[in-house]
Amino acid sequence: MATVSPTPTPACTDDASAPADLADVAVVLAPEDDVAVATRDLAGGTVLRSGGATLTVRTTVARGHKLAIRALEAGAPVRKYGQVIGRATADIAAGSHVHAHNLGMDDGARDLQVGVDRRDTVPAPERLTFQGYRRSDGSWGTRNYIGIVTSVNCSASTARMIADQFRGPVLDAYPHVDGVVALTHDTGCGLVPTSEGAQITLRTLRGYATHPNMAGLLVLGLGCEMLPAQGLLDGTGVREDVPVRTLIIQENGGIRATVRAGVAAIEEMLPEVDALRRQEAPASALVLGLNCGGSDGYSGITANPALGFASDLLVAQGGTSILAETPEVYGAEHLLLRRAVSQDVADRLMDRLRWWERYAEAGGGTLDNNPSPGNKAGGLTTILEKSLGAIAKSGSSELVAVHEYAEKVTEKGLTFMDTPGYDPVSVTGIVAGGATVVVFTTGRGSVLGCKPSPSIKVATNTPMYERMSEDMDLNAGRIVDGTATVEQVGEEILAQILAVASGEATVSEELDLGTDEFVPWQLGAVT
Structure with missing residues (x-):
C-alpha cells in the first residue's frame, strides 16, 4: 500500500492567477488513484495545479475528505490506495467532493491469491529489550495487577466494591502493584454452557486469568450460575506463581461478608505481588x-x-x-x-x-x-x-x-x-x-x-x-x-x-x- 510524506502545507489561494499545487493541499496515495485526500479544508472555486493542468474545486471539501482528480462516469470503479474503494453512483466531475452522495459499495470479486506477497522476516541486527516481569511459565508481563474475575454478572457489584477498596493512596505502600481490577461483565448465566456464546465468555475470562500481566487472582461467583466460579479456571494452566482465591457469595454469607473476605484475600496477596521486580527482557x-x-x-x-x-x-x-x-x-x-x-x-x-x-x-x-x-x-x-x-x-x-x-x-x-x-x-x-x-x-x-x-x-x-x-x-x-x-x-x-x-x-x-x-x-x- 502506498504511503507518502507530504511537504508542509502553505496557505492556499483562491486566486486563479496563482493556483497552489495539488500536492500542497492534498495527498494522492497511488498513481492510479482517482481521488486525492485533502490535507486542509478546500473552498469551492479554489484552483489547483495538477500535472501541468488546473483543477477547480467545485464545492467545499473538508480536510480528510476525498477530491476527484479526474472525471468518473456513473458505475465506474473509484480507486484510492491503488485499490477499488467503491463505485460511482452518479457522474463525478473532476474537482468534486467524493463521498456518500456519489460513491457506493463495490461487491465485485477480489483476486484472492494466497501467499504471493510473502517475504521472509529478516531478524533485526540489534536486539532490543524492555524491563518486564518474568513469569513462571516463561512469559513476560508488562504490568503487575491483581484481578477479580467474575463468573457471572450477579457478582459484578460485589467485585467492584472489593476493587474500590484499593483505589487511590491505599496502594502507595505497594509501589510494584499496578492496581486491583474488577473484570465484570453482563453474562455468565442464562446460557447453554456448551454454546458458542458461553464458550466465548469462558475463553475470555480464562484468557484474562492466565494473562502475563496478572500476578494475583480472586475468582468471584454467586453460586447458582451456569458458569460456576469453582470450575472457572479448571485446565487453564494458571501459573504456579499466581496466588488464587475463590469466593462464592451465597456460601460466604452474602455481599457484605464477601466484600470483607475479598478485601482480606487481596490484602494477603499484596506483599507477595509487590515483591516482584522488573528484569531485562527481550523485545x-x-x-x-x-x-x-x-x-x-x-x-x-x-x-x-x-x-x-x-x-x-x-x-x-x-x-x-x-x-x-x-x-x-x-x-x-x-x-x-x-x-x-x-x-x-x-x-x-x-x-x-x-x-x-x-x-x-x-x-x-x-x-x-x-x-x-x-x-x-x-x-x-x-x-x-x-x-x-x-x-x-x-x-x-x-x-x-x-x-x-x-x-x-x-x-x-x-x-x-x-x-x-x-x-x-x-x-x-x-x-x-x-x-x-x-x-x-x-x-x-x-x-x-x-x-x-x-x-x-x-x-x-x-x-x-x-x-x-x-x-x-x-x-x-x-x-x-x-x-x-x-x-x-x-x-x-x-x-x-x-x-x-x-x-x-x-x-x-x-x-x-x-x-x-x-x-x-x-x-x-x-x-
Whole structure:
C-alpha cells in the first residue's frame, strides 16, 4: 500500500492567477488513484495545479475528505490506495467532493491469491529489550495487577466494591502493584454452557486469568450460575506463581461478608505481588495488540501505516502482533491473503469473513453498514475504504495464524484474531489472547484503556491531537503535516512500546481507564 510524506502545507489561494499545487493541499496515495485526500479544508472555486493542468474545486471539501482528480462516469470503479474503494453512483466531475452522495459499495470479486506477497522476516541486527516481569511459565508481563474475575454478572457489584477498596493512596505502600481490577461483565448465566456464546465468555475470562500481566487472582461467583466460579479456571494452566482465591457469595454469607473476605484475600496477596521486580527482557517476548477506532480519512495515511511499520520492526525482533476487527478487514482481505503463510491460514481467514456475512445478514444488515457516522464525518465512505486503511496496521509481515475470539496466541510474527470492530469488545478479545501492550490509533479521538494491558493512543491528525493532547500519547499527524515520515513515526511508536512495556504510564493509565472497557463479545441465545 502506498504511503507518502507530504511537504508542509502553505496557505492556499483562491486566486486563479496563482493556483497552489495539488500536492500542497492534498495527498494522492497511488498513481492510479482517482481521488486525492485533502490535507486542509478546500473552498469551492479554489484552483489547483495538477500535472501541468488546473483543477477547480467545485464545492467545499473538508480536510480528510476525498477530491476527484479526474472525471468518473456513473458505475465506474473509484480507486484510492491503488485499490477499488467503491463505485460511482452518479457522474463525478473532476474537482468534486467524493463521498456518500456519489460513491457506493463495490461487491465485485477480489483476486484472492494466497501467499504471493510473502517475504521472509529478516531478524533485526540489534536486539532490543524492555524491563518486564518474568513469569513462571516463561512469559513476560508488562504490568503487575491483581484481578477479580467474575463468573457471572450477579457478582459484578460485589467485585467492584472489593476493587474500590484499593483505589487511590491505599496502594502507595505497594509501589510494584499496578492496581486491583474488577473484570465484570453482563453474562455468565442464562446460557447453554456448551454454546458458542458461553464458550466465548469462558475463553475470555480464562484468557484474562492466565494473562502475563496478572500476578494475583480472586475468582468471584454467586453460586447458582451456569458458569460456576469453582470450575472457572479448571485446565487453564494458571501459573504456579499466581496466588488464587475463590469466593462464592451465597456460601460466604452474602455481599457484605464477601466484600470483607475479598478485601482480606487481596490484602494477603499484596506483599507477595509487590515483591516482584522488573528484569531485562527481550523485545521478542512482547505481544502487541493492533487496534483502531474513531477512524478518519487520515487513518490509513498516517497512524495506521506508522503502526504497521512498528509492527514489522517488532516482528523482526521475534515478537508477536495481533491484528483484529474482522468487519474492518472485509473488502481488503485479498491483501492479507497474499501474505498468508499457507492455504490453511488463508482458509481460516475466509471462513471468518463468510461467517460475518451470514451474521450481518441474519441481523438485517450488511457489512457495509460500517463505517460509523463518525468515520463518515472524518472522510471515510465505504467499508472497502475503511478496511484498506485499517489493515495498514499490519505492516508488510507475512500472516502466520488466524485465531478465534479470545484464543491464546502462541505464534511469533503477525497473527489475526476474529473480533467485532466495536473497540472495547475487540480489544478485550486481543488482551484475552495475550496482548501485553496495545497500540490504538484514532482520528476522531477515541479514549480507551484496557487493563491489565497499557493502551498507547496514536492520533492520526494534528488538530485532533492538539485538541485532545491530554488523551493522546503520540501524534502521527506530523506525517501529513510534512514534519515526519511514516518510518520515523513508526520507530517512535516502537520506542514508546518498549518504554511503556518497561513501566512508563500511558495517558489512559494516568486517568485510571480500562476497567469499564472489559467487554467480552456476547453471542447466542439467552434463556
